[in-house]
Amino acid sequence: MDAESSIKRRHDPVSMETMGDEGSKSTKRKDVVDSSISEASLLSIEKRRKVIDVSSVSKGKNVVEDVPSKAGESRFFLKDPPTHSVHMSCNTNVEVFKDLKDKLTDKQHKIFGETCFGVFTQMQHCYVQAQILRCCMVRELIESTPDAFLIDINGNELRFSIREFAIITGLKCVGDEDAFKVNCKGRNRILETYFGGSKKIPSKADLIECFTDKNWGLNDADAVKIVVLYFIHTYILSNEKNAVKIPRLHFDLVESGRYVDYPWGKKAFNELIKSMTHKMTFEKKIYRLHGMPLAMQVWLYECCSFVDATLVVKTGNNIPRMLNWMTIESQPSFKELMDGMFKEDNTPVKCCTQHCYISFLHVFKFLLFLYFIF
Structure with a gap:
């Protein structure tokens, strides 16, 4: 298992950028970096300790304070998800x-x-199951940024950044x-x-x-x-x-x-994240998704240890990952998803190479793929 994790880290598209000569210097700089990070973190926390996003509260957003979470404190952007019907456009x-x-x-x-x-x-026939994106917005963490959408499923923190978007879609994401x-x-x-x-x-x-x-x-x-x-x-x-x-x-x-x-991938990713990050409120009844929602949907399929075969089936193991999935039910309900893929039952979530599994047989093909899109 350690050998497998080591190989995946070596072939991670972001980790590779920091390997090589930098690796030999990391030990020497460790104490200095740790010290700098600690001082900067303490200063940032002190400045933000009692700050609340007033504009968000005025718009009806149930948000938590922008301070480090205490034991048992919710990290979700929404403390109380809306109970009424929500339309995802x-x-x-x-x-x-x-x-x-x-x-x-x-x-x-x-x-x-x-x-x-x-x-x-x-591509296989793959509908946008928009309520999956609603589930992601309900499970969104306060730490989400314009660079990464963070969600929590069964206590597992999942991060959807432009790297995951590139692996899922194969679109050019740099430039x-x-x-x-x-x-x-x-x-x-x-x-x-x-x-x-x-x-x-x-x-x-x-x-x-x-x-x-x-x-x-x-x-x-x-x-x-x-x-x-x-x-x-x-x-x-x-x-x-x-x-x-x-x-x-x-x-x-x-x-x-x-x-x-x-870089169409970069543009599509930015539009998608902008339309989702910190957007859900308790009162709002309609949300418009932009960019390429299918990318996040397929990423979630790849992450989840359990995917209901009545909703979607995996048909292959290709790159890009979007080619591997075919939807069975076009529009599952929010309740159906929350009682299934998103159910809080302590089921572990698959997190391989930043939540996109790459087997040993596909490492070489994956590296060639990254070479052409990056």
């Missing part, structure tokens, strides 16, 4: 792969399969988004040909209409470009249909081909 188009088969020719579908998003065409910004005053052929000119900012609804009507005709190259935009904005970045405008940058990236290098 999600606009992920889980039928996108059926849409592609219906609208594209065999040649066009093959070209899309060779893009950086082509691996998703191997500076600002480095891709260009002069948007120039002409864009896709905008001029299909959306009424470069000065108009199309909405998501306009993009869906263009895809549905197959406005590209017999132009295979343009067909794939429209499909890439459609896939990004209906599956990876799931936002409301009529309220969202497609950024001009996205059209420029697709037209130039630079979209393959853009």
Whole structure:
């Protein structure tokens, strides 16, 4: 067991960054680092000891004080979860792969399969079971940040960060988004040909209409470009249909081909975490999930020691992990989930390589995967 844990730590995508030369210096710096951390922690605790988030209280959020938890004190963001019915709104188009088969020719579908998003065409049918995300928000810990969503299940703390998101989705999650910004005053052929000119900012609804009507005709190259935009904005970045405008940058990236290098995973992760972290209140009745909720849902499947086979089944052991799961019941109820996957019965939660299990037979494949996405 120790040997297995050691190997997993060596192949952990974050741990690897601190190995090598730094390992030889860690012992020498230990006392200095420990001392610095202790002093900084004490100072931070003293400053925050009696501070309460007044704005959160005024909005009806039942939160705990931002101080270290005492024995037996709740660390949950919500002390008392809402008892009324809560609606979770999600606009992920889980039928996108059926849409592609219906609208594209065999040649066009093959070209899309060779893009950086082509691996998703191997997905099993997987619904967004939105009440799972509600369960996560109910079990959210106060320590959640914009960089990581923390939950507690059966006394086990689980952390969903961009590393877990990358392993689950395979999307590129590193890179500076600002480095891709260009002069948007120039002409864009896709905008001029299909959306009424470069000065108009199309909405998501306009993009869906263009895809549905197959406005590209017999132009295979343009067909794939429209499909890439459609896939990004209906599956990876799931936002409301009529309220969202497609950024001009996205059209420029697709037209130039630079979209393959853009950190779509980073953007989707940030939008998802922003829509969930510290958002649930006792009174609110509707929550809108953005980004890619399926990533957190599949991550939870991978973490849980018990997954009800009437809800979802595992069909493989591939990378990225999203390819391995097929939902059986599309929309399980909140009570059904809290009495099942989230039940407080002291069942241990599987926590391998930051909650994403990687067997010995897949270590080499996993490292190759990380090499290409990072």
